Amino acid sequence: MLIPSPTSTYEAITRIGTDKILNAVTTTLTNSLLGYLLGLIGSIALVIGAYLNKHIEALVNATNTFAQSISVLVWAIIFIMIFGVTSRKPPILVVAAATFPILLSSLIGAVRSLDEKFSLLAKMLGASKLQELFYFILPGTVSYLAAASRAAIGIALRISVVAEAFGASGGVGYWLVYSYDIGFKEGVFAWASILIILMIAVDMLILRPIERWTMKWRL
Amino acid sequence: METIIRVRDLVKRYGEELVLDHITLEVRKGESIGIVGPNGAGKSTFLRVLAGIEPYDSGTVEVNGSIGYVPQETILLPWRTLKGNILLAAKIRGIEKRVAERILDENADILAISGYLDMYPSQVSGGTARKAQILMALVLDPDILLLDEPFTGLDMETIESFQAQIKMLKEAHNLTIITVSHMMDELMEISDRLIMFTHKPARIRRILQVK
Numbered sequence: 001m002l003i004p005s006p007t008s009t010y011e012a013i014t015r016i017g018t019d020k021i022l023n024a025v026t027t028t029l030t031n032s033l034l035g036y037l038l039g040l041i042g043s044i045a046l047v048i049g050a051y052l053n054k055h056i057e058a059l060v061n062a063t064n065t066f067a068q069s070i071s072v073l074v075w076a077i078i079f080i081m082i083f084g085v086t087s088r089k090p091p092i093l094v095v096a097a098a099t100f101p102i103l104l105s106s107l108i109g110a111v112r113s114l115d116e117k118f119s120l121l122a123k124m125l126g127a128s129k130l131q132e133l134f135y136f137i138l139p140g141t142v143s144y145l146a147a148a149s150r151a152a153i154g155i156a157l158r159i160s161v162v163a164e165a166f167g168a169s170g171g172v173g174y175w176l177v178y179s180y181d182i183g184f185k186e187g188v189f190a191w192a193s194i195l196i197i198l199m200i201a202v203d204m205l206i207l208r209p210i211e212r213w214t215m216k217w218r219l
Numbered sequence: 220m221e222t223i224i225r226v227r228d229l230v231k232r233y234g235e236e237l238v239l240d241h242i243t244l245e246v247r248k249g250e251s252i253g254i255v256g257p258n259g260a261g262k263s264t265f266l267r268v269l270a271g272i273e274p275y276d277s278g279t280v281e282v283n284g285s286i287g288y289v290p291q292e293t294i295l296l297p298w299r300t301l302k303g304n305i306l307l308a309a310k311i312r313g314i315e316k317r318v319a320e321r322i323l324d325e326n327a328d329i330l331a332i333s334g335y336l337d338m339y340p341s342q343v344s345g346g347t348a349r350k351a352q353i354l355m356a357l358v359l360d361p362d363i364l365l366l367d368e369p370f371t372g373l374d375m376e377t378i379e380s381f382q383a384q385i386k387m388l389k390e391a392h393n394l395t396i397i398t399v400s401h402m403m404d405e406l407m408e409i410s411d412r413l414i415m416f417t418h419k420p421a422r423i424r425r426i427l428q429v430k
Contacts, residue, residue, distance in 0.1 A: 121294045123272040125311045125359075135307060139298050216341055217298040 004186045009193060012186035020175075024191075025198055027171040028164065031088070032156040035095020039152065040145075042096070043104040047111055047141075051133055064108065067101040076163045091163035091171065098159040099152040106148030107141055114140040143214040150207040157199050172198070220247040222283070223363060223395050224269065229278035231264055238264050240420035241278070248284075248362075251389060251396045253406030253429075256416030262399040263291060265421065266365050269397065284362030284395070289355075291367040293348045295340040301351040302336040308355045319358050326357050329387045331380070346373050346381070357388070364388075366398040370405045382408045 004012070013021070050057035075097040079090035118136040121127075127135065164173030172195050179187030224246040231239035238261040246252055256262050267273035268280060270288035295304045302323065309319030327333040330350045335343050340351070349369060356364060369385070370378045386409055389396055400406050406413055413427040 118294070120272070120290060124270070124288050124290070124294075124356075125308050127311050131311055135311065136296065139296070142298070216339070 004189050008186045009189040012190035024172045024175050028160050031091040031160040035092045036099050036156045038096035039099035043107050047107040064104050072098045072159050076166050080166050085167045088169045091160050094163040095156045095160050099156050102152045103148050106144050110141040110144035143218040146211045146214040150211050223248040225281040227279045231275045237420040240422045249393050251411045253410030253413045254399045255403045257418050258401050260416045260419050261421035263367050266367050266399050286363045287356030287361030288365045289353050293352050300337050305355050305358050309358045312359050322358050330384050346377050363395045385409050
């Protein structure tokens with residue numbers, strides 16, 4: 001049978017073993033999280049720069065358009081060419097490249113909307129541009145960022161697996177392609193199931209509660 | 220009595236549209252002024268010009284004191300408690316936290332919102348949020364308080380107690396208060412003088428001495 005039954009997929013999972021699964025899941029989660037954090041830091045830094053300087057704002061808009069137009073597959077190939085197949089860096093950087101435009105677009109929209117809402121308050125209190133940014137705008141972006149992060153981390157997990165599949169640094173993606181290469185089709189479905197469970201667990205247990213918690217902060 | 224605000228021939232336009240048409244007005248220290256006029260007459264614009272947050276085209280505006288401005292729409296940070304919002308205003312203005320807390324405690328009692336200070340804006344009524352906005356202005360220790368449509372959306376009973384609280388605040392701090400409303404009866408209770416604006420472009424139609 002081309003598609004293995006749930007029973008044989010489950011048996012494959014037990015055969016793979018807890019240690020190997022935990023190791024691969026940890027690698028994939030770490031790649032995703034580090035890549036997401038890189039994308040987050042980059043987008044926050046650019047948005048702060050854009051808020052304080054009109055010239056940087058033009059650069060940020062151009063960067064955003066550029067980043068959105070490049071396929072993650074292209075990034076994956078470029079980073080593997082630069083760092084090699086055994087390096088841990090390509091999956092992390094590919095995730096960063098994939099999450100960066102999502103987070104940046106969301107932040108740009110949030111900052112524009114919050115600036116409109118709070119400019120009167122800033123004038124009333126005589127707040128400087130920096131005070132407006134750090135007391136009103138940046139805390140206000142948290143709820144927007146939480147919603148964008150939920151989408152970004154979901155993408156990060158999927159993209160991380162693709163990038164791992166190209167390299168040889170471990171992770172769910174690596175073992176999924178390895179199972180395919182050796183003709184272990186139950187293994188392919190086992191690793192795919194592990195990825196699905198991982199994504200649902202991360203979304204339901206971490207991302208969704210954070211998004212819900214920060215929603216009350218939205219104006 | 221000392222003049223605290225002196226406005227002469229004030230003209231304000233939005234593009235080609237004339238909004239304030241040669242307004243001349245003097246306000247004495249400790250006076251409570253009500254500005255009444257139809258919706259869209261330019262009353263709020265006038266208040267924002269006095270607050271220094273809206274530029275004007277010609278004329279002069281002299282203000283001999285600090286201003287606390289309370290806008291029509293409540294603007295509180297939803298991620299901070301009412302107290303957090305009020306103390307942040309003081310922090311931005313460089314007012315010592317101890318001083319700000321003292322002013323806050325005194326005035327929260329007058330406005331009867333002491334029990335709500337640890338709540339978030341989303342957890343309190345519109346009236347309480349508006350009082351917190353007034354506290355945000357008061358914590359800056361102003362000489363002049365500008366209130367833009369403070370009674371909008373409140374029921375009659377709440378308006379009456381709010382009016383009494385505004386009078387208490389005025390007496391407690393010897394404040395000069397300018398309140399804008401489109402309802403004359405809301406202003407009669409708290410004003411020494413009523414300034415009536417015409418339809419846009421706003422001119423002073425009549426000045427009524429109430430007390």
